[in-house]
Amino acid sequence: MASLVFKILKKEGTLILVLFSFLLFSPVYFLDIFLIIPMAFFLLHREMLNLAAPSEQNVILYKLYGLPDSVLLWSNTLMILSVNALNFTLLMFFGLFALEGMKSSDYLNQLLVLNGVLLFALSFGNTMLYYRLKGSAFLILQKILIVPLFFFSVLLIFTILFLLSQAVPTLAAAVFVMLLLIWLTSALYKYDRAEKYL
């Protein structure tokens, strides 16, 4: 399943957009290693919101044939891996050129904030997919509400995690663990067992 999901994410352009978002904003790493996070998410919002269902065709397929856990889990995992691989590479690269050097705590804090926001965004996307599977396959109007709500909540989570990681890192870690549990619940939720037939 992993290779098929990888092919779908690649062909839908999701993985390319992840690469593009981080490369486009890569000079921002020089200014602030945290600032890249909301910027990259701004470009990646469609992929995050509709991660496992980039098109209406997928939603219809899932409604008709089912959605095994492995599809969602693999698409989420591939997204996490690709974002982290790129971020890590860029952090290392710009870390080499940082004038004052980079503290390991800065590294860890950035990884914590990025992954916290990423897990939240994926949970949000998974929930939206579940909502589409339960309701009409043809969503139009709701997008007007969902996109601003997504941006607002992602920015809110980013701000909370960023401030906590600077002031009370243990609390930031606790919030991260909570987000990890929320994501796991959303990714492993038995979509196939849900009574989604209208």
Next chain:
Amino acid sequence: MIGLKNISKRFGTQTVLNNVSLDIRKGEIHALLGTNGAGKSTLIKILAGLLPKENGGIYYDQAPMKTERIRKIGFVFDESLYLPYLSAGEYLEFVCRLIGMGPKTYQPKIDESLSLFSLPADRKPINTYSNGMKSKVSFAAAMIHSPEFLVLDEPFNGIDFITTREVVKILKQRAKEGTGIFVTSHQFDIILELATHFSILHGARIILSMPREQLQEEAEKLFADLSAGEAVKTYVENSILA
């Protein structure tokens, strides 16, 4: 049997379906006829669970339709359903995976489907296929899990007569084997050749629903001077105009 009972649907103030009831039995080829915008596609989308309905119920073997039962139905929509960047084999594999089949089960089925519909087994993506081949991919995916019913919405749109003939042959064979087929089409000649039961949707209601023999008998009584096919065609046209 699939039972549609008193299905109603509105889009804004326009009533598209008004207490529509139909039964689709195993082994029959049930044709739903109607003019453009009569609500045939809407009815099929409701049956597939893609659109919500205002009221009414959908039943499978007398029990309310549930998620696991929808998997016993294969759907072909007016717009072909496929992932354009996958090859036919990969797309069929994806559908099999969604259904929950393991590689040992699905590989022979995929090989059989590719050969039955004369689809290429190479890695060329579906978006490079002709319209006829794209339609065949939709048919192959709808039939890969040997469903008890096939629901086809304008399945012959945009495909050439050779492909149509191939598909008609496969559908007739499936019906002989006991698969129930529910089909909508504008191409009356094909429907006339295929269907064993006719229903007409007009003015948001079912205005006629009867088996082929009964329809033919009544049509021939009224239009004795016409051939059997022409008589049925005229009878159906007159029913809609009336």
